[in-house]
Amino acid sequence: MKKSSIILIVIIAIAIAMIMVIYTDSSTYSTFTEAKEKKTELYVVGVLNKEKELFYDPVKDANHFSFYMYDNDSTECKVVFNGSKPQDIERSEQIVLTGKMEGDVFRATKILMKCPSKYNQDEVEVIETTAYLDYK
Amino acid sequence: MDVNYVGENLLPGKIGQFFVVLSFVAALLSFISYFFATQNPTEKSWKTLGRVGFWLNTLSVVVIGSVLFYIIYNHLFEYHYAFAHSDEQLPTHYIISSFWEGQEGSFWLWMFWQNVLGVVLVWRAKSWESPVMTFVMLCQTFLASMLLGVEVFGSRIGSSPFILLRDALEAPIFFDPNYLSMIRPRGLNALLQNYWMVIHPPTLFLGFASMIVPFAYAAAGLWQRRYREWLNPGLPWALFAVMILGTGIIMGSFWAYEALNFGGFWAWDPVENVSIIPWFTLIAAVHVILAFKHSGHGFFTATLLSLVSFVLVIYASYLTRSGILGETSVHSFTSLGMSGQLILFNLTFLVIMIGLLVWRRKEMPSTQKEEDIYSREFWMFIGALVLTVACVQMIATTSIPVFNTLFGTKVAPPIDPIAHFNQFQGAFAVVILLVTGFTQFLKYKKTEPKRFWAATLATLLVALLLSAAVVYFTKLYTNLMYILITFTSIYCILVNGRVLADAIQGKWKLTGSAVSHIGFALLVLGALIAAATNEVISINESGYIGVKNFGKEGDKFTDPGENLFLTEGEPVQMGDYKITYVGDSVAPPNVYYHIKYEKIDEESGKVKEQFVLSPFAQNNPDMGGLIGTPATKHYLTHDIYTLITAASLDSQAPANDGEKTGYEEYDEPATYEVNIGDTLRYRNGVFVIEGINRNAHLQNLPLAPEDVIVGLKIKVISAEGKEFPVEPIYLLKSGTVYDFNKDVVEQGLRFRFTNIYPQRDKLEVMVYQKPLPEKKWIVFKAIKFPYINFFWSGTIIMTIGFLMAIYRRVKEARSSSRSL
Numbered sequence: 028m029k030k031s032s033i034i035l036i037v038i039i040a041i042a043i044a045m046i047m048v049i050y051t052d053s054s055t056y057s058t059f060t061e062a063k064e065k066k067t068e069l070y071v072v073g074v075l076n077k078e079k080e081l082f083y084d085p086v087k088d089a090n091h092f093s094f095y096m097y098d099n100d101s102t103e104c105k106v107v108f109n110g111s112k113p114q115d116i117e118r119s120e121q122i123v124l125t126g127k128m129e130g131d132v133f134r135a136t137k138i139l140m141k142c143p144s145k146y147n148q149d150e151v152e153v154i155e156t157t158a159y160l161d162y163k
Numbered sequence: 164m165d166v167n168y169v170g171e172n173l174l175p176g177k178i179g180q181f182f183v184v185l186s187f188v189a190a191l192l193s194f195i196s197y198f199f200a201t202q203n204p205t206e207k208s209w210k211t212l213g214r215v216g217f218w219l220n221t222l223s224v225v226v227i228g229s230v231l232f233y234i235i236y237n238h239l240f241e242y243h244y245a246f247a248h249s250d251e252q253l254p255t256h257y258i259i260s261s262f263w264e265g266q267e268g269s270f271w272l273w274m275f276w277q278n279v280l281g282v283v284l285v286w287r288a289k290s291w292e293s294p295v296m297t298f299v300m301l302c303q304t305f306l307a308s309m310l311l312g313v314e315v316f317g318s319r320i321g322s323s324p325f326i327l328l329r330d331a332l333e334a335p336i337f338f339d340p341n342y343l344s345m346i347r348p349r350g351l352n353a354l355l356q357n358y359w360m361v362i363h364p365p366t367l368f369l370g371f372a373s374m375i376v377p378f379a380y381a382a383a384g385l386w387q388r389r390y391r392e393w394l395n396p397g398l399p400w401a402l403f404a405v406m407i408l409g410t411g412i413i414m415g416s417f418w419a420y421e422a423l424n425f426g427g428f429w430a431w432d433p434v435e436n437v438s439i440i441p442w443f444t445l446i447a448a449v450h451v452i453l454a455f456k457h458s459g460h461g462f463f464t465a466t467l468l469s470l471v472s473f474v475l476v477i478y479a480s481y482l483t484r485s486g487i488l489g490e491t492s493v494h495s496f497t498s499l500g501m502s503g504q505l506i507l508f509n510l511t512f513l514v515i516m517i518g519l520l521v522w523r524r525k526e527m528p529s530t531q532k533e534e535d536i537y538s539r540e541f542w543m544f545i546g547a548l549v550l551t552v553a554c555v556q557m558i559a560t561t562s563i564p565v566f567n568t569l570f571g572t573k574v575a576p577p578i579d580p581i582a583h584f585n586q587f588q589g590a591f592a593v594v595i596l597l598v599t600g601f602t603q604f605l606k607y608k609k610t611e612p613k614r615f616w617a618a619t620l621a622t623l624l625v626a627l628l629l630s631a632a633v634v635y636f637t638k639l640y641t642n643l644m645y646i647l648i649t650f651t652s653i654y655c656i657l658v659n660g661r662v663l664a665d666a667i668q669g670k671w672k673l674t675g676s677a678v679s680h681i682g683f684a685l686l687v688l689g690a691l692i693a694a695a696t697n698e699v700i701s702i703n704e705s706g707y708i709g710v711k712n713f714g715k716e717g718d719k720f721t722d723p724g725e726n727l728f729l730t731e732g733e734p735v736q737m738g739d740y741k742i743t744y745v746g747d748s749v750a751p752p753n754v755y756y757h758i759k760y761e762k763i764d765e766e767s768g769k770v771k772e773q774f775v776l777s778p779f780a781q782n783n784p785d786m787g788g789l790i791g792t793p794a795t796k797h798y799l800t801h802d803i804y805t806l807i808t809a810a811s812l813d814s815q816a817p818a819n820d821g822e823k824t825g826y827e828e829y830d831e832p833a834t835y836e837v838n839i840g841d842t843l844r845y846r847n848g849v850f851v852i853e854g855i856n857r858n859a860h861l862q863n864l865p866l867a868p869e870d871v872i873v874g875l876k877i878k879v880i881s882a883e884g885k886e887f888p889v890e891p892i893y894l895l896k897s898g899t900v901y902d903f904n905k906d907v908v909e910q911g912l913r914f915r916f917t918n919i920y921p922q923r924d925k926l927e928v929m930v931y932q933k934p935l936p937e938k939k940w941i942v943f944k945a946i947k948f949p950y951i952n953f954f955w956s957g958t959i960i961m962t963i964g965f966l967m968a969i970y971r972r973v974k975e976a977r978s979s980s981r982s983l
Contacts, residue, residue, distance in 0.1 A: 030533060030534070030536070030541075034545065034548070035548075038548050038549075038552055041552060042552050042555050042556075045552070045555070045556050045559070045587065046555070046556075046559050049556065049559050049560050049577075049583075050574070052577045052583055055573060055574060055575050056573060056575045068578055069578065070575050070578065083809075085726075085728055085809050085940065085942045086728065086940065088728075089726040089727065089728040089808075089809065089942040090725065090726050110725065110726060110808075111726045111808035111809050111942050111944075112809065125578055125579075
């Protein structure tokens, strides 16, 4: 057998092993209920509860931001983020949290948001809809 | 429905759309003609027709670009592209950035570069022109189709940059003929309003575009059975593509570091990964091409890697443009509904690659002789394979959303992508750097093992000592992987430095590779040190009570936060620096927050060093509020990076100068019954009732003898020890009580002397206080990046090395084509 073929086989074996490791390293998107059971760090996908207060008072603590979120099973949970408030969270239409459950509070280490705002192709912002402006 | 719209300028769009269609037709014509020119080389007219098509296509692309620029520059918001990517406030130099904010503009950029490369090929490629241009123009045809925006059989092909706003969107406002005067353009993403965004995309796209050339040469070589020949002209092109793409990627990284707020220069974001993958495979290709040229081994691998690099470029383009990355990436384009077209583009080139390789599998040059372990080509081959495996890892993780779509699974990417990628790519980096090091001591074909080991071990020893020192001083010893990377990159630098020293004494040929290897090793070392040892220096410990940490260390959920709160004018000690938020200034649309850093000598108390950083933020409600842009102080050995993460609202709101009268600015008053000599408190100090002034008088007020007018002497003493005398007045005129209030404006106080109770011997005072003006504050984050300059200088050195190598290979290719 040629040396190069042996090496090729070794490399392919490494590649396959690696891909298997990647998929054990990957996780799944879960819910607050699962987070409560597992107690490990995971992803939770959901939407912001816009009716409840988003609490961020930098004067008191610049690294504490809390809000309420519904996960995909519509379970509501309080989320505490150890950092400053993400800039456009009020406008988010979907939130992906990374973190784990501590008691009844979800401690988030990362917040990723999907925002419609600028990228919504079907939205025209109109300066004034009612009044007719005089055209120069 | 017919509406006569007011103020629209429709001519540029019509011209633009005409040339969009022309560019597609011309590219298609050129592709077909070049194809037949290759099949029938005797018939000259095919080649001429191919060139005509190419020039027509080039002309169209230039016109499309000019018209689009005209539309954006003149704020013709009736066009969707101008509406979506610019506004009237946009400074002229950023109009260029808005050009490629959208997908259409970036496709245009790709086409434009392909035209520039095409001009060089038509001019210089000689016998290679027809087959190479066949592939280039096939790619150009696909790109041109992305801009078509024409409906065929009910489905739209491409997305035209010249589509009108009222055709692109549906909204009731378009029933109004005057709609143009009422719309507000969306403007350019604040993050793209950065000078690096003017230069980074064109460089990156030139890199992507130039990867078609090695592909085309490799494919043409297989097609025309010119197996060994294609490597000579193909190699300098591959080097060029690698150089430009590498520069473009690092420019993007520099932009991220200077303008983005994630606090770093590389985040293993899918968009970054997909641009670095083809870069790796083409670097691997370059090395295998060289190995083949010197030893005859590895033709198949060299060709496969050259071909697959461009297929991966298209795959990258598919991932970023189809919207499939969705929630895994922060910055990809949104879908324009072109994923079908992109998949077709991708599959076409994949099929060409596989088809050609299978078709010519029996004819490809190969040697039966086995390569020696003590030979350079063997280890170049191994290095290339390791690079490829590194790519496989990146593709596998980055493509998780694609697999989810394909197989309907719901696998989430790793929780912490940075750790995930570092773990793998760190290991690959160690192997690559080690191989790049010792392979320099090997010769092509066969080396004397004794000499090799002597040279290798000697350098290894020096590298060991040096890296021990580096690891000690940069405090990298906590992590085995860090130590290994430091050691191997220093080893790689040393070995290649030796080659360089030899080269200067005579073997000039090797300088290019030595210089770019040194650059690469420096880049890795700089990235490692900066990424591994950067520390957030704005740790907010003050806001926490000791118990909150429960004494646990390293728990990221309870560690003190990374954001620091600063009030205007109140200095805070942060590590070595005393920092003060000294104020802000507004340059619409940005607010600059000035933060003064002072390093104070502990003994003498003198300021050793001071500087002001002014990170800015843009309050853009469309973009969801405050968007911070960092400011960085660059030192030779480290950087101090500062970013605003929140700020008090009033510095963002326009100053309210409207005069207010009356009491609405004051809080609810406090009423006191006092005696002379009483001392009372207010928020910022005390006031003393000093006495009664019976001789008080009021101007312009005639008094009758029975009227009573009394002043109450009060002395206000603020917390700072300042004194303010004040005297409110009580008046009893014709049986009616009046009082005249007096203010101490500096302290936000207002006093009323409202009553006198002679029976109880009391005086009644009402005190109004303004709520304390909220001081301006900011929340910010500061990070120290040590030795990041290695990262940037490594990039520059690597680019210089590539330039030298290109120079050498172009000369070689010319002399070899002359000798043929």
